[in-house]
Amino acid sequence: MEIGRSIHRVDALDKVTGRAKYTDDFRGQGVLVARILHSTIANGVVKDMDLTEARKVPGVVKILTCFDVPDIQFPTPGHPWSVEAAHQDVADRKLLARRVRIYGEDIAVVVAEDEIAAEHALKAIKVTYEEYPVYTDPEAAMAPGAVAIHDEHPDNILRHTCFDVLTPGAGGRGVDEVFADPAYRHFEAHIDTQAVQHCHIENPVSYAWMEGERIVVVSSTQIPHIVRRVIGQALGIGWGKVRVIKPYIGGGFGNKQEVLYEPLNAWITTQIGGRKVKLELTREETFQNTRSRHAIHFDVKAAVDPASMRLMARTCRAVSNQGGYASHGHSIVANAVTGFRQTYPDAFAHRSDAYTVYTNLGSTGAMRGYGIPQCNFAGECFMDDIAREMGWDPMAFRLKNIMPLGYVDPTNGITCHSTGLAECIRKGAAFMDWDKLRAEYAKPQTGPVRRGIGMAVFSYKTGVWPISLETASARVILNQDGTVQLQLGATEIGQGGDTVFSQMCAQAIGIPTEDVHIVSFQDTDTAPFDTGAYASRQTYVTGKAIKKAGESFRAKVLDFAAGLTNLDRGNLDIRGRDVVSTVSGEAVLSLADLAMEAFYSLSHCEHITAEETVQCKNNTFAFGACFAEVEVDIPVGKIKVLRIVNVHDSGRLINPKLAEAQVHGGMSMGLGYALSEEMKYDDKGRLLNGNLLDYKLPTAMDHPELHALFVETDDPSGPFGNKALGEPPAIPVAGAVRNAVLQATGVAIHRLPMNPQRMVEAFTEAGLIEKGE
Amino acid sequence: MMEILHCTVNGKPVEVGYDLRESLLDTLRDRLGLTSVKRGCEVGECGACTVLVDGVAIDSCIYLTAWCEGKHILTVEGLQGENGELNPIQKAFIEEAAVQCGFCTPGIIMSAVEIVGSGKQYTREELRKLISGHLCRCTGYQNILNAVERAVDECHKIVGK
Numbered sequence: 034m035e036i037g038r039s040i041h042r043v044d045a046l047d048k049v050t051g052r053a054k055y056t057d058d059f060r061g062q063g064v065l066v067a068r069i070l071h072s073t074i075a076n077g078v079v080k081d082m083d084l085t086e087a088r089k090v091p092g093v094v095k096i097l098t099c100f101d102v103p104d105i106q107f108p109t110p111g112h113p114w115s116v117e118a119a120h121q122d123v124a125d126r127k128l129l130a131r132r133v134r135i136y137g138e139d140i141a142v143v144v145a146e147d148e149i150a151a152e153h154a155l156k157a158i159k160v161t162y163e164e165y166p167v168y169t170d171p172e173a174a175m176a177p178g179a180v181a182i183h184d185e186h187p188d189n190i191l192r193h194t195c196f197d198v199l200t201p202g203a204g205g206r207g208v209d210e211v212f213a214d215p216a217y218r219h220f221e222a223h224i225d226t227q228a229v230q231h232c233h234i235e236n237p238v239s240y241a242w243m244e245g246e247r248i249v250v251v252s253s254t255q256i257p258h259i260v261r262r263v264i265g266q267a268l269g270i271g272w273g274k275v276r277v278i279k280p281y282i283g284g285g286f287g288n289k290q291e292v293l294y295e296p297l298n299a300w301i302t303t304q305i306g307g308r309k310v311k312l313e314l315t316r317e318e319t320f321q322n323t324r325s326r327h328a329i330h331f332d333v334k335a336a337v338d339p340a341s342m343r344l345m346a347r348t349c350r351a352v353s354n355q356g357g358y359a360s361h362g363h364s365i366v367a368n369a370v371t372g373f374r375q376t377y378p379d380a381f382a383h384r385s386d387a388y389t390v391y392t393n394l395g396s397t398g399a400m401r402g403y404g405i406p407q408c409n410f411a412g413e414c415f416m417d418d419i420a421r422e423m424g425w426d427p428m429a430f431r432l433k434n435i436m437p438l439g440y441v442d443p444t445n446g447i448t449c450h451s452t453g454l455a456e457c458i459r460k461g462a463a464f465m466d467w468d469k470l471r472a473e474y475a476k477p478q479t480g481p482v483r484r485g486i487g488m489a490v491f492s493y494k495t496g497v498w499p500i501s502l503e504t505a506s507a508r509v510i511l512n513q514d515g516t517v518q519l520q521l522g523a524t525e526i527g528q529g530g531d532t533v534f535s536q537m538c539a540q541a542i543g544i545p546t547e548d549v550h551i552v553s554f555q556d557t558d559t560a561p562f563d564t565g566a567y568a569s570r571q572t573y574v575t576g577k578a579i580k581k582a583g584e585s586f587r588a589k590v591l592d593f594a595a596g597l598t599n600l601d602r603g604n605l606d607i608r609g610r611d612v613v614s615t616v617s618g619e620a621v622l623s624l625a626d627l628a629m630e631a632f633y634s635l636s637h638c639e640h641i642t643a644e645e646t647v648q649c650k651n652n653t654f655a656f657g658a659c660f661a662e663v664e665v666d667i668p669v670g671k672i673k674v675l676r677i678v679n680v681h682d683s684g685r686l687i688n689p690k691l692a693e694a695q696v697h698g699g700m701s702m703g704l705g706y707a708l709s710e711e712m713k714y715d716d717k718g719r720l721l722n723g724n725l726l727d728y729k730l731p732t733a734m735d736h737p738e739l740h741a742l743f744v745e746t747d748d749p750s751g752p753f754g755n756k757a758l759g760e761p762p763a764i765p766v767a768g769a770v771r772n773a774v775l776q777a778t779g780v781a782i783h784r785l786p787m788n789p790q791r792m793v794e795a796f797t798e799a800g801l802i803e804k805g806e
Numbered sequence: 807m808m809e810i811l812h813c814t815v816n817g818k819p820v821e822v823g824y825d826l827r828e829s830l831l832d833t834l835r836d837r838l839g840l841t842s843v844k845r846g847c848e849v850g851e852c853g854a855c856t857v858l859v860d861g862v863a864i865d866s867c868i869y870l871t872a873w874c875e876g877k878h879i880l881t882v883e884g885l886q887g888e889n890g891e892l893n894p895i896q897k898a899f900i901e902e903a904a905v906q907c908g909f910c911t912p913g914i915i916m917s918a919v920e921i922v923g924s925g926k927q928y929t930r931e932e933l934r935k936l937i938s939g940h941l942c943r944c945t946g947y948q949n950i951l952n953a954v955e956r957a958v959d960e961c962h963k964i965v966g967k
């Protein structure tokens with residue numbers, strides 16, 4: 034069995050020896066550099082630009098401004114393209130913008146022989162602006178009379194959706210009717226989440242040049258085939274004229290699931306005769322000009338039946354601060370309200386009301402979990418608030434309400450094909466000794482340092498069907514030594530994709546993983562089509578393509594073997610490195626010998642390859658739980674996480690050791706989200722902490738030991754029983770930590786992050802800290 | 807103005823022209839082609855550019871090339887043995903699954919070389935502190951700590967014999 038083996042990563046050797054090549058490692062000598070001029074206002078228009086002094090700087094090759102770019106608005110998110118106009122992404126940006134929408138807008142670019150010349154030239158450009166009021170929060174941007182940030186949306190609301198969902202077979206009682214029923218207790222809460230950033234350690238970087246009439250772009254991206262399409266759209270050229278190459282990438286987490294600077298760089302090279310030019314963002318530009326997780330504000334209500342402990346109906350209003358550009362548009366807040374609804378299906382009805390609002394802050398986009406970490410924090414705070422008020426054990430209350438096996442979402446049909454959630458909860462509780470600690474910490478605590486234990490659970494979809502297209506392809510090629518090449522459009526972004534793809538391919542053919550050589554880098558000229566790494570989709574969707582290609586390759590090898598050996602095709606099988614007879618169990622031909630015949634036989638030469646595409650029209654839910662035990666130092670507002678465990682049901686694990694590593698990383702991101710990370714803006718829309726010193730990313734000193742456990746279900750819809758794993762680990766952590774703090778102190782926090790300053794404020798308000806005079 | 811630097815890089819004497827304003831990171835990457843040395847922030851915040859100068863781990867992005875005259879510089883490219891065998895730290899990183907995107911990896915390995923080279927043993931908490939100058943977004947540091955701890959232990963066993 035190749036599935037389930039904890040083999041070492043196929044790329045580990047190259048990565049520990051420093052040989053693994055990332056975008057900037059290929060560049061070579063004599064490459065021009067491009068640097069961007071950013072606006073010093075957040076809302077307004079560029080009236081004029083004086084380039085006289087800048088042009089005189091030695092080493093400057095070309096200066097291009099927002100007055101020069103093609104008059105084309107293009108979409109940037111890494112979604113599969115939709116052929117239906119109504120479902121296409123919002124096309125709201127140009128390569129460089131005259132209409133300034135965020136502080137630090139891209140308004141011009143200097144191409145120079147080196148960074149120093151480019152920097153000097155940037156400083157010498159003089160810009161005149163017309164300024165408008167700056168809107169940093171959605172309420173201000175939506176207020177009557179506010180200036181439209183995009184003319185297409187005069188009220189600054191990119192989109193507003195409102196859905197009433199009735200639980201099928203529950204008698205048709207709607208939200209209003211349920212809330213009017215006096216038998217039920219009512220609860221409500223307002224919950225705020227903050228903007229945070231991905232903080233992949235490699236900043237976005239690309240370089241571009243021309244080969245003949247075509248443009249070649251090497252980029253640090255999760256989605257090479259989508260980058261090709263967006264460059265074509267942004268420049269108004271045929272997509273076949275663009276070639277995109279993706280080497281190893283130093284992390285993405287969703288930020289590189291968007292086509293931000295590749296189109297600009299592709300256009301620059303066309304303006305300088307096709308010469309090679311590099312465009313690398315600094316860390317500060319990455320903070321200011323790429324994407325972040327949406328700050329979403331929730332108002333939630335619930336009607337709860339005290340007798341059955343069931344949620345009868347809930348409502349969820351979510352307002353999402355989109356920043357200056359649409360990026361992924363409304364889909365993230367839509368995912369958030371849907372996720373809020375799905376984990377605990379209401380007995381009767383649910384209403385969700387979601388707004389995506391343009392403001393002048395940095396634009397927000399995809400980040401690991403795609404709206405679910407936000408709604409999960411809201412939902413898991415709310416569950417504990419209700420349980421506390423009702424005197425229920427939060428675990429028992431959750432177990433009464435979690436999504437059951439066979440659940441079918443009434444709006445999109447996504448089905449719960451397998452669930453180990455209840456088992457995850459029990460396993461986590463046993464690991465933490467929940468019952469004992471919960472009881473112990475429930476006893477009155479009076480000192481300044483108090484302890485508590487909390488939990489949170491989540492559900493998460495696998496891929497994007499049926500909201501968008503799901504498609505992937507895989508190519509398997511026989512080598513002369515009987516090994517194979519595996520080539521995909523799916524990408525390795527640090528998550529271990531290449532390793533598990535190799536294992537899947539080996540499993541499907543029947544050979545050892547060591548005999549699968551994966552082509553790690555994607556070149557859109559040669560790599561089969563795949564939309565790329567996002568939505569925790571690749572092991573599920575690309576996995577189906579690998580399985581299909583592997584099986585078809587295996588069939589071709591066996592056909593060829595039957596011809597060579599004159600044995601009955603039905604009695605042949607591939608095991609290890611041989612074709613074996615299933616009758617005798619003996620090897621009849623080694624794959625290496627078979628391959629040499631296939632390549633070089635004078636009578637029946639045949640190059641054995643298989644290429645398959647799948648369209649995946651299914652989806653399934655992954656689940657999990659997090660338990661955290663904390664110690665709170667009330668006077669200084671410090672939360673110390675003493676112990677933490679995540680327990681996941683991601684179906685069958687392809688590589689348990691890598692799965693565990695993936696969970697650690699997500700837990701770390703969740704701890705940062707819970708305790709320290711936040712992008713802070715001033716009222717001018719300027720980011721105040723856009724660097725790795727002031728933005729508090731966790732270090733090794735900030736974490737306890739991270740424990741990852743699994744409950745392996747066998748999902749009938751997954752290619753190998755597997756389902757989503759990449760994003761989920763980041764989801765439940767903040768809620769679990771918050772609920773532990775609630776038990777420790779009795780203070781219900783409804784705002785992230787729970788940093789010392791916030792906590793001191795909250796404890797002061799709650800009377801745990803005396804107000805200073 | 808170009809100057810000439812004389813130093814030892816990964817055990818070999820090197821002479822290389824550089825600009826006086828240049829950081830060691832740029833000299834190593836752009837002039838000597840040692841691309842294991844990564845750029846994550848260029849202001850000493852992330853540790854991706856860590857190399858050893860005379861055995862001491864430094865952030866090469868904020869270390870001037872001009873300060874390296876006569877010094878011994880070590881990068882990940884210089885860690886493998888003469889027959890290509892991996893350094894025990896590199897092996898531990900592979901076996902403990904401490905590598906994900908790999909962008910922070912060369913820098914952390916170089917800090918680990920300094921840690922292991924001290925010949926001392928450390929508690930888990932001490933190791934957390936010793937690697938806290940490195941940011942990693944992929945691993946939560948869990949398996950990195952396991953790898954460094956293992957390399958320290960193994961080395962101590964050998965030395966202790």
Ligand code: FES
Pocket residue numbers: 844845846847848849850851852853854855856865866867868
């Ligand atoms: S690049 Fe040197 S510390 Fe970040």
Ligand code: FES
Pocket residue numbers: 234283284527904905906907908909910911941942943944945
């Ligand atoms: S492995 Fe990706 S940053 Fe450390």
